[in-house]
Amino acid sequence: METSSTATRAPLYTIRPSTGWSAVNLKELLQYRDLLFVFASRDVKLRYRQTLLGPVWILLQPLMGAGVLSFVFGGIAKLKAPGHMPIFVYSFTGMLGWNVFSGLISKVSVSLVGNTHLISKVYFPRLLLPFSTIFGVLIDFTAALLIVPFLLVAFHITPGLPLLMLPVWVFLLALMGMGIGLCASAVMVLYRDVSPMVSVVMGFLPYISAVGFDLTQVRPEFKHIVVYNPIIGLLEGMRWSLVNLPFSGSANLAYSVVASVAIFFLGIMAFKRMERIFADVI
Amino acid sequence: MSSSDLAISVRGVAKSYMIAHEANKEESNDFSFTAAVRKRARSGGKREEFWALQGVSMDVYRGDVVGIIGRNGAGKSTLLKVLSRITEPTRGEIDVYGRVGSLLEVGTGMHPELTGRENIFLNGAILGMRKSEIRSKFDEIVDFSGIERFLDTPVKRYSSGMYVRLAFAVAAHLNPEILIVDEVLAVGDSEFQKKCLGKMQDVASHGRTVLFVSHNLTAVQGLCKSAVWLAKGKVKEAGDVGRVCNNYLNEAYSESAVDRSWDDMETAPGDASFRLARARVSVNGPENDVISVSTPLYLEFEYWNLQPDTVLNLSLHVYNETGVMAFNTTSVGEPNWDGRAFPCGKYRTVCEIPAGLLNDGTYRVELLAVKDRGTVVFMMEDSLLFEVVEDPSTRAGWMGKWPGVLRPNLSWCTTVSDGAITTVRQA
Numbered sequence: 260m261e262t263s264s265t266a267t268r269a270p271l272y273t274i275r276p277s278t279g280w281s282a283v284n285l286k287e288l289l290q291y292r293d294l295l296f297v298f299a300s301r302d303v304k305l306r307y308r309q310t311l312l313g314p315v316w317i318l319l320q321p322l323m324g325a326g327v328l329s330f331v332f333g334g335i336a337k338l339k340a341p342g343h344m345p346i347f348v349y350s351f352t353g354m355l356g357w358n359v360f361s362g363l364i365s366k367v368s369v370s371l372v373g374n375t376h377l378i379s380k381v382y383f384p385r386l387l388l389p390f391s392t393i394f395g396v397l398i399d400f401t402a403a404l405l406i407v408p409f410l411l412v413a414f415h416i417t418p419g420l421p422l423l424m425l426p427v428w429v430f431l432l433a434l435m436g437m438g439i440g441l442c443a444s445a446v447m448v449l450y451r452d453v454s455p456m457v458s459v460v461m462g463f464l465p466y467i468s469a470v471g472f473d474l475t476q477v478r479p480e481f482k483h484i485v486v487y488n489p490i491i492g493l494l495e496g497m498r499w500s501l502v503n504l505p506f507s508g509s510a511n512l513a514y515s516v517v518a519s520v521a522i523f524f525l526g527i528m529a530f531k532r533m534e535r536i537f538a539d540v541i
Numbered sequence: 542m543s544s545s546d547l548a549i550s551v552r553g554v555a556k557s558y559m560i561a562h563e564a565n566k567e568e569s570n571d572f573s574f575t576a577a578v579r580k581r582a583r584s585g586g587k588r589e590e591f592w593a594l595q596g597v598s599m600d601v602y603r604g605d606v607v608g609i610i611g612r613n614g615a616g617k618s619t620l621l622k623v624l625s626r627i628t629e630p631t632r633g634e635i636d637v638y639g640r641v642g643s644l645l646e647v648g649t650g651m652h653p654e655l656t657g658r659e660n661i662f663l664n665g666a667i668l669g670m671r672k673s674e675i676r677s678k679f680d681e682i683v684d685f686s687g688i689e690r691f692l693d694t695p696v697k698r699y700s701s702g703m704y705v706r707l708a709f710a711v712a713a714h715l716n717p718e719i720l721i722v723d724e725v726l727a728v729g730d731s732e733f734q735k736k737c738l739g740k741m742q743d744v745a746s747h748g749r750t751v752l753f754v755s756h757n758l759t760a761v762q763g764l765c766k767s768a769v770w771l772a773k774g775k776v777k778e779a780g781d782v783g784r785v786c787n788n789y790l791n792e793a794y795s796e797s798a799v800d801r802s803w804d805d806m807e808t809a810p811g812d813a814s815f816r817l818a819r820a821r822v823s824v825n826g827p828e829n830d831v832i833s834v835s836t837p838l839y840l841e842f843e844y845w846n847l848q849p850d851t852v853l854n855l856s857l858h859v860y861n862e863t864g865v866m867a868f869n870t871t872s873v874g875e876p877n878w879d880g881r882a883f884p885c886g887k888y889r890t891v892c893e894i895p896a897g898l899l900n901d902g903t904y905r906v907e908l909l910a911v912k913d914r915g916t917v918v919f920m921m922e923d924s925l926l927f928e929v930v931e932d933p934s935t936r937a938g939w940m941g942k943w944p945g946v947l948r949p950n951l952s953w954c955t956t957v958s959d960g961a962i963t964t965v966r967q968a
């Protein structure tokens with residue numbers, strides 16, 4: 260009843276059809292922050308319910324992932340990581356950044372269709388659903404990051420000042436993943452075909468994104484194509500910060516930065532544009 | 542009332558949905574890949590605009606308790622969804638003068654894997670409560686729900702009654718200035734419904750505004766002072782609850798399919814073996830009399846049997862408005878013709894439903910004609926549609942929806958079984 264005296268003349272808000280591109284209502288997002296955290300904690304709690312190992316999976320997943328990558332590329336294909344870096348360290352740090360990007364895409368893209376009943380029965384800023392996935396992804400990242408000091412000690416690597424840049428790479432990878440995820444989530448409301456498409460692309464993308472090995476090392480002629488992949492620059496940034504591996508020079512860092520920011524805003528715009536039909540067609 | 546007392550002002554609200562055009566009937570039996578793609582491509586191109594709301598205007602004043610009534614598909618839920626910002630109007634404007642809480646479903650967003658405690662916070666936040674608000678009301682909510690022993694059990698292990706009680710306990714502690722409620726009375730047992738109604742009465746008596754959709758006219762009349770009757774996306778009538786409900790009931794009755802006949806045997810529904818000539822609901826009394834829970838009624842069917850020497854039986858599936866089959870009755874055991882071979886000709890079969898069997902509500906009768914005790918030769922999903930209205934004299938003051946699919950009048954009897962003990966105890 261707090262607003263009753265002030266609401267006598269002017270309405271609290273007016274509902275009318277929206278037209279064209281609409282802006283993000285930051286003030287409202289802020290008002291709904293409790294719900295943002297509730298969604299986030301729901302997803303985190305649900306992830307390891309009825310698992311035997313529980314949160315141990317957070318550590319096992321990246322370790323096993325990097326193990327597989329270094330077995331395939333180092334053990335079978337006999338590829339060498341650049342700069343005499345042990346292949347496991349190369350893959351692990353690659354996976355670390357890659358998982359932020361791909362983890363967001365896979366979680367964000369299903370964040371709307373996975374909450375159909377909410378979207379058709381209650382009002383809240385729809386952006387909360389994709390945004391709430393950030394927490395889970397960051398928890399995974401942080402847990403995996405805890406393994407890095409052990410690697411550094413084991414392989415006698417000393418990171419330097421570039422370590423301070425680490426949050427920047429994570430932030431940019433997250434922006435890019437969020438942008439693509441937002442687009443995918445909005446389109447998925449209309450066409451569920453997006454889901455298999457995303458998983459196919461995400462299965463292929465690591466091979467051209469320097470996650471487990473450097474493509475230009477194997478096929479130097481791909482160099483001029485690889486330049487257009489903004490992920491490579493950010494992953495190299497991660498390695499530069501974490502394990503002191505210098506940039507290879509095959510990727511354009513400025514381009515990566517601009518691309519991540521642009522992809523994020525494109526994603527937001529697409530999402531806001533489609534938002535008004537979510538409840539009707541989901 | 543002056544405009545300063547407005548709670549919600551709706552002006553010319555229209556809402557259109559795009560619906561896919563229905564695919565050709567013959568084609569839908571073809572499940573091949575090419576057919577599926579072809580159908581998809583075609584229906585994708587052929588989308589049709591459907592206007593669920595067509596220019597609704599109304600003013601709701603602060604402290605009003607307004608019932609919204611109307612047939613299935615009239616646009617009631619759509620209106621509530623537009624009011625609670627779940628979906629946008631296609632046209633029109635709505636001024637909202639207060640914090641809205643909407644309850645379109647009980648337990649929205651509750652997750653089966655999470656515990657009762659976790660779900661209270663989840664559901665509360667989804668309904669728009671702040672975390673601090675839920676925390677301060679937490680004990681009350683738990684008390685109200687009566688499930689404290691299971692607070693740390695995942696909700697998937699709850700009985701459905703416990704689930705509904707927990708969900709409602711959270712909803713009941715919602716404290717908005719304007720409460721929007723859709724059809725929540727349709728679920729739960731009578732105790733739950735009583736709680737729901739009590740809570741809404743409570744909210745209303747505290748001067749807050751309530752918009753309430755229900756098919757249960759008794760509850761609407763008990764709770765609301767005014768009502769809005771929506772029909773095909775338009776406001777058909779608004780005003781005093783008694784008047785609107787009465788007019789609605791009268792029309793509902795005249796609109797039902799209570800008497801349908803087909804004079805031409807060639808075009809009547811059916812095929813070369815069986816055709817339906819007439820389906821009718823009647824009561825024993827003046828024509829067009831209203832069917833109430835305490836009048837007997839007759840389901841009457843006239844039909845042509847076109848295949849000589851078939852043993853014919855009629856079978857009726859009677860559904861209530863929620864789609865639950867109330868019962869299935871057949872003409873097996875009918876004294877005159879059951880088991881005999883029917884020569885070609887026209888027949889009339891009547892089924893009597895005694896007074897005091899059906900509950901109040903809308904019933905749909907699916908008619909099946911069965912040949913030789915086993916083969917269905919004719920089926921009509923909606924051969925009859927009729928409304929059974931309340932007879933207030935059968936109610937003992939209880940205002941909620943009478944629970945149950947049926948409301949049979951059964952015989953009851955109480956006797957003193959051991960007078961001696963009673964006397965001893967009294968002494």
Ligand SMILES: Nc1ncnc2c1ncn2[C@@H]1O[C@H](COP(=O)(O)OP(=O)(O)OP(=O)(O)O)[C@@H](O)[C@H]1O
Pocket residue numbers: 538539540558559560591593611612613614615616617618619620
């Ligand atoms: N998302 C949607 N897409 C297409 N059509 C829809 C959608 N939602 C509702 N409709 C249609 O709009 C019409 C009105 O639906 P609505 O749910 O508002 O009816 P209602 O009055 O609440 O009915 P009921 O009493 O059965 O709940 C219906 O014909 C329905 O099929």
Ligand SMILES: [Mg+2]
Pocket residue numbers: 617618619723724
């Ligand atoms: Mg409805």
